[in-house]
Amino acid sequence: MNSKILFENIKKKKSFLCIGLDTDINKIPQFLLNYQDPIFEFNKQIIDATHDLCVAYKPNTAFYEQYGNKGWLSLEKTVNYIKTKYQNIFLIADAKRGDIGNTSDMYAKAFFENMNFDAITVAPYMGEDSVKPFLLYKDKWAILLALTSNKSAQDFQFDDSNTNLYEKVISKSKKWGNEDNLMYVVGATKAEMFKDIRKLIPNHFLLVPGVGAQGGSLSEVTKYGMNNKCGLLVNSSRSIIYADNTPDFAIYSRKKASEIKTEMEKLLLKYESNPK
């Protein structure tokens, strides 16, 4: 999927919501444990209940890997289910991979060929040759960690006396790809920083975690981060998928996703009537 189609989906759905499928067997409704594959069954019901309210899903691979090859199988089934049934969904592997060139090739194969993800999150520490293999696939994306929303992002991403590392990562890496194959993770707990980031990359899409359970504000993020092609995918995981733990859980997830979508619709309209 290229940025044009992604933006068309956003306009059509009036939503730039990404739902994080961080599926934990200890948190899903307990009646699902009677199913042969409870994780897939949970995902399936969440997806069926929310697909028209979001433009993207983002399974975090750690949640699946913790169950070994069975977890990996649940992930593969989830990817197949989405890609077969809802073709205009942008599918992100939140995997935070990154290794030397010939190894990143294999991660690209794992997530772009064996599984039909549209994008994968990548850690930038090893530099260009660790990112490039992901950029060679047509209509696929690398989403580079720039500014993360966790407390210890402070440890290395910032620099008191020099250019911040996250700014270096953006400035340098934007030359490796283009606005159709490169996005950035930008943590929502620091909304005012979007201003400076938008000076560096006015047109790139940003993947924003941390709205909802992690405490970011949607209106702040759009105020500083939105551009005239929206330019934002805002993720929410726990607050949507664990909205309820009864057999009706998917109805409550839909309700929560719908609330966020309604807010997003207003923010999109607001931007449209008053673009920057």
Place this chain on the structure above:
Amino acid sequence: MNSKILFENIKKKKSFLCIGLDTDINKIPQFLLNYQDPIFEFNKQIIDATHDLCVAYKPNTAFYEQYGNKGWLSLEKTVNYIKTKYQNIFLIADAKRGDIGNTSDMYAKAFFENMNFDAITVAPYMGEDSVKPFLLYKDKWAILLALTSNKSAQDFQFDDSNTNLYEKVISKSKKWGNEDNLMYVVGATKAEMFKDIRKLIPNHFLLVPGVGAQGGSLSEVTKYGMNNKCGLLVNSSRSIIYADNTPDFAIYSRKKASEIKTEMEKLLLKYESNPK
């Protein structure tokens, strides 16, 4: 495994060799494709032929993930095989993981509980809370990327005008753990840099990739990097495991591993007779 036992194994085997199990179905001897699980069969034969010459094995997870849940199963079988048959082997998951705290918890569970790895490589970009979960397991290790051996390590790990990022990573992170749960990846193509790194962490173990196919020199690495508990695990992958592609491949792998082990034995003796 703690550092004391690791050093005892090194003395007993007269080797600080780590063999990288970067098993690629396109590179293994073709007769193995007749086996039900060619990747596991290849690993098994390599392991049986080399276990007394090395102290560690290091499967790179990308090579297994590229085959989806089947590849993950081959990895699990390899881990079980080593841990059941050769208990004094130090087993490293070269996975380069790292995410926010509650997600790194799950990666730790995946590699330390579901699979019985002793260590996992971790990317430091997200800081302390992404590393800490791995340090909570007794006798398990996080191996942090510090200075990698790829060309584009230059992009972010170095800094012309300020402290290098890899030095910042070492200085800050060494306080998060201790010499029994924290190692560092230090690329061998820059052997003289071991000198400065040893000023920061005289006693920590270093995992050194890049000897062999990636071109580092073993004698240079030990000259600057060895300490009085050895303090080094030097990895070789392709030059050992792909030494030959006939049905006798494991014999040739043993021969190659044996050559490296003999060189290591001399270097250990040299250090012993003339410690720094």
